[in-house]
Amino acid sequence: MFGGILISIVTLMHLHVFWRLGSVPLVARRVRRGVVAAAGLVLWLMFVSGRLYGHGGSGPMAVLLEVAGMNWMAVVFLCFISLTAIELVTGFGWLMPRIAPSLRGGSLAIGVVLSLIGFVQGVRAPVWVRYEVGLAHLPPELDGTVLVALSDLHLGQPLLDRDWLARRVEQVRSERPDIVVLSGDVLEGHGHPANELLQTLGELGSGRPLGAWAVLGNHEWHGNPDRAAGYLTEAGFEVLRNRWVEVRPGLILAGVDDLTSLSRAGRDGQAMPRALSGRPGGATILLSHTPWQAEQAASLGVGLMLSGHTHGGQVWPFGYLARLRYPLLAGRYEIDGMTTIVSRGTGVWGPRMRLWRPAEILHLTLRRK
Numbered sequence: 001m002f003g004g005i006l007i008s009i010v011t012l013m014h015l016h017v018f019w020r021l022g023s024v025p026l027v028a029r030r031v032r033r034g035v036v037a038a039a040g041l042v043l044w045l046m047f048v049s050g051r052l053y054g055h056g057g058s059g060p061m062a063v064l065l066e067v068a069g070m071n072w073m074a075v076v077f078l079c080f081i082s083l084t085a086i087e088l089v090t091g092f093g094w095l096m097p098r099i100a101p102s103l104r105g106g107s108l109a110i111g112v113v114l115s116l117i118g119f120v121q122g123v124r125a126p127v128w129v130r131y132e133v134g135l136a137h138l139p140p141e142l143d144g145t146v147l148v149a150l151s152d153l154h155l156g157q158p159l160l161d162r163d164w165l166a167r168r169v170e171q172v173r174s175e176r177p178d179i180v181v182l183s184g185d186v187l188e189g190h191g192h193p194a195n196e197l198l199q200t201l202g203e204l205g206s207g208r209p210l211g212a213w214a215v216l217g218n219h220e221w222h223g224n225p226d227r228a229a230g231y232l233t234e235a236g237f238e239v240l241r242n243r244w245v246e247v248r249p250g251l252i253l254a255g256v257d258d259l260t261s262l263s264r265a266g267r268d269g270q271a272m273p274r275a276l277s278g279r280p281g282g283a284t285i286l287l288s289h290t291p292w293q294a295e296q297a298a299s300l301g302v303g304l305m306l307s308g309h310t311h312g313g314q315v316w317p318f319g320y321l322a323r324l325r326y327p328l329l330a331g332r333y334e335i336d337g338m339t340t341i342v343s344r345g346t347g348v349w350g351p352r353m354r355l356w357r358p359a360e361i362l363h364l365t366l367r368r369k
Contacts, residue, residue, distance in 0.1 A: 074351035079111030151308025152345030156188035184217025184289025312344030
């Protein structure tokens with residue numbers, strides 16, 4: 001269903017962009033409309049093939065089609081957004097009939113420039129984002145504990161491979177954290193990840209005094225969540241599925257399965273109470289891939305909730321649409337005495353692009369409140 005909706009939306013944007021491209025004076029004088037239409041058809045077929053064949057396929061051709069198709073999707077999106085802004089200003093050509101075609105050309109050029117900026121930002125290393133978080137009932141001996149959180153790695157995509165992950169391992173090791181957590185969408189959920197990839201993933205959390213922990217995201221649910229949890233366990237991470245653990249006396253870490261996936265099955269209502277019930281006293285940190293039910297978590301005594309999923313919108317201005325469904329889009333929020341931090345994600349999904357929303361790794365220093 002998601003793939004069908006995505007292809008339909010991109011097709012409509014694609015048709016509008018190439019229809020207007022043919023009316024741009026610079027293009028109209030030098031390129032016949034048939035050539036413009038043919039180029040549009042080829043690029044559309046590339047996107048559709050990347051989605052239908054490349055996304056689930058294997059081999060060099062599948063990789064090439066998926067990379068090219070998803071990046072082209074982002075270019076069309078940015079061109080469509082820029083073009084739509086000019087269409088509204090010119091009343092779709094009725095208000096400024098003489099200059100509207102030239103303005104459309106300028107808007108499409110802006111879309112291309114934004115795409116180039118997005119590509120540059122998309123291949124940059126994630127930045128460190130640092131927070132100090134006060135937790136009530138945190139034992140004095142755990143004051144100053146360093147927690148590193150990564151979210152939305154999306155390992156298994158063509159460009160997010162073992163080499164990319166190895167560089168993230170070095171980033172994390174340089175901070176010498178006490179505990180490492182993964183907030184979901186670690187794997188793409190399609191097929192068995194390469195053993196070398198799982199081995200490198202295991203290096204993220206190896207040797208951490210307070211362990212390495214993970215929860216499942218919606219992409220782990222795209223395949224078999226039990227199998228995905230097994231892969232994470234194989235990599236050395238303990239997966240928290242609607243349960244809690246006491247990592248040290250007075251410090252509880254809880255995790256819930258992805259609330260977006262559970263809501264589709266009508267099973268999201270009891271996940272959080274189940275994950276938090278019966279725990280001992282102390283400070284509680286909750287891992288929830290989807291940043292929902294924060295008020296409920298606060299009412300159940302959680303001191304810190306860590307989430308991801310939204311990518312902060314990833315490619316501006318998509319975040320404005322994402323915020324309609326996920327009001328806690330990115331950054332730090334204080335909700336009924338509980339701190340909630342939503343990561344923009346360490347990796348990317350789809351296009352290897354980020355526009356004004358850099359990838360990040362969270363560095364949290366826990367303080368006794």
